[in-house]
Amino acid sequence: MALSDPHLAELAHAYGIATEFWDFKGRLTEVSAETVIAILAAMDVDATDPDKSTAALNAVQNQPWTRVLPPCVVVEQGRAEPLLVHLPHGDWVRVAVRLEDGGLRELTQLRHDVAPRELSGRLLGEASFELPADLPLGYHRLEAATADGEVDATLVVTPTFVGFPAALGDRRTWxxxxxxxxxxxxxxxxxxxxxxxxxxxxxxxxxxxxxxxxxxxxxxxxxxxxxxxxxxxxxxxxxxxxxxxxxxxxxxxxxxxxxxxxxxxxxxxxxxxxxxxxxxxxxxxxxxxxxxxxxxxxxxxxxxxxxxxxxxxxxxxxxxxxxxxxxxxxxxxxxxxxxxxxxxxxxxxxxxxxxxxxxxxxxxxxxxxxxxxxxxxxxxxxxxxxxxxxxxxxxxxxxxxxxxxxxxxxxYGNLFADGIGVGAPPDPFNQLGQDWGQSPWRPDRLAELSYAP
The missing domain is CATH 3.20.20.80 (Glycosidases)
Incomplete structure (x- = not known):
């Protein structure tokens, strides 16, 4: 069945599921709706009909608004990135980065004109803060202070390029x-x-x-x-x-x-x-x-x-x-x-x-x-x-x-997606594709654990 439901395609993208790929013959191939629905089911998302896929899409789009900070934020060193923060509309918030070495960096709030959103009878607002480009590499903590208390989350700053081993110098080896x-x-x-x-x-x-x-x-x-x-x-x-x-x-x-x-x-x-x-x-x-x-x-x-x-x-x-x-x-x-x-x-x-x-x-x-x-x-x-x-x-x-x-x-049983497997699409040597017998990690649950596993 073709992927004709636009909400299903959007839902797939929200969960990081590809809906098309180029095969080994150079043809653009669309992933079937049945495959997308099965992968979503392995992530505990019911998309078996258009109404359910629409409801699931609304839920995943609203999910960031239900918490002050994301569970984990990953940025590359050298790039300034916005950090979106959610809280009751009109409330104050201060955000800082607690560095690995114990230092504290207050974040600057950016102009961010986004309409508030009503969820479960609460009017919620969205604020934006700048994560500066010069943050050091490492696992840090985001700390948000609000009228309701303090919240924290993991901030991971990764290298843009890890470089080559110093032992090589400027020469190649075999x-x-x-x-x-x-x-x-x-x-x-x-x-x-x-x-x-x-x-x-x-x-x-x-x-x-x-x-x-x-x-x-x-x-x-x-x-x-x-x-x-x-x-x-x-x-x-x-x-x-x-x-x-x-x-x-x-x-x-x-x-x-x-x-x-x-x-x-x-x-x-x-x-x-x-x-x-x-x-x-x-x-x-x-x-x-x-x-x-x-x-x-x-x-x-x-x-x-x-x-x-x-x-x-x-x-x-x-x-x-x-x-x-x-x-x-x-x-x-x-x-x-x-x-x-x-x-x-x-x-x-x-x-x-x-x-x-x-x-x-x-x-x-x-x-x-x-x-x-x-x-x-x-x-x-x-x-x-x-x-x-x-x-x-x-x-x-x-x-x-x-x-x-x-x-x-x-x-880590609940970090794996049950019922689906890791593999590869058809290629010249395996024209039926490959099943490697491995369950894939669930990115959403890995994020909740700051990718520690």
């Missing part, structure tokens, strides 16, 4: 694109790891004079086997996939007793015997063997200095790591899709999740420790690359989203 999982060696466990990455970086820098290595996304996958083969469908983009760890590079490995070291060597030998003649990467047995080896190392404990470093890592990563490690422990207990867990465990803030975390504290610490090791080995690989002379070192690709059963979907 490098290798590498799928890390395929970069196996005699030392790794049948799948390329962060030790292999460091070795390749040193070789590429010293023998080929490469300036960087670009690797596939290293995002976290499932914490238990089987794990997703595609690095572009992760469980979290914030954390690293510990399948890329090399157990022998963990400092505590060198301090293990003879028995424990023999157990790990046996795990590796049996794994390599099993996968030796297979041309495919056997992620499931590889991760099962590595997980057992890493558990042996974890159970041996840490020296006080290492324990302090781990505790510093936990503090630095904060609540995000705790939630990810808790989700990992829940996956190990209840399965890989949180949507199939007991209902009371599907929200990270529930009392039942807190009770589970208390009961399974050691397992949660183990999964957090894996991230500590991953950060450590990735940092060591980058250090090896830069020390060997690479201008940029190691760069990682980034997935556009996460799986619908991911840790991020569990943590």
């Amino acid at each position: 490098g290798y694109a590498v799928q890390l999982y395929s970069l196996t060696s005699a030392e790794s466990w049948g799948l390329g790891d962060l030790g292999d990455l460091a070795d390749l970086a040193v070789w590429a820098a010293t023998q080929q004079y490469a300036g960087y290595l670009l690797v596939n996304p290293l995002h976290a996958a499932e914490p238990t086997a089987p794990i997703e083969a595609s690095p572009y469908l992760p469980m979290s983009r914030r954390f690293v996939n510990p399948v890329y760890l090399r157990p022998e590079l963990v400092p505590e490995y060198a301090e293990l007793g003879a028995d424990a070291r023999r157990r790990i060597r046996d795990l590796k030998r049996k794994l390599r015997d099993r996968i030796r003649d297979n041309d495919l990467i056997e992620r499931r047995p590889i991760w099962k063997a590595k997980l057992k080896a890493l558990r042996v190392i974890f159970d041996a404990g840490m020296r006080p200095a290492r324990r302090m470093a781990f505790n510093d890592f936990l503090r630095r990563e904060g609540r995000g790591l705790t939630q990810f490690a808790t989700w990992s422990a829940l996956v190990a207990e209840y399965g890989q899709d949180f949507r199939e867990w007991p209902a009371k465990l599907r929200r990270p803030s529930s009392p039942e999740v807190a009770a589970f975390a208390a009961k399974h504290h050691e397992r949660i610490v183990f999964f957090a420790w894996l991230q500590f090791l991953a950060a450590e080995q990735l940092r060591a690989a980058q250090s090896a690359a830069r020390t060997a002379g690479m201008k940029l070192g190691i760069m990682s690709d980034l997935a556009v989203g996460v799986s619908g059963r991911s840790a991020e979907a569990w943590t």
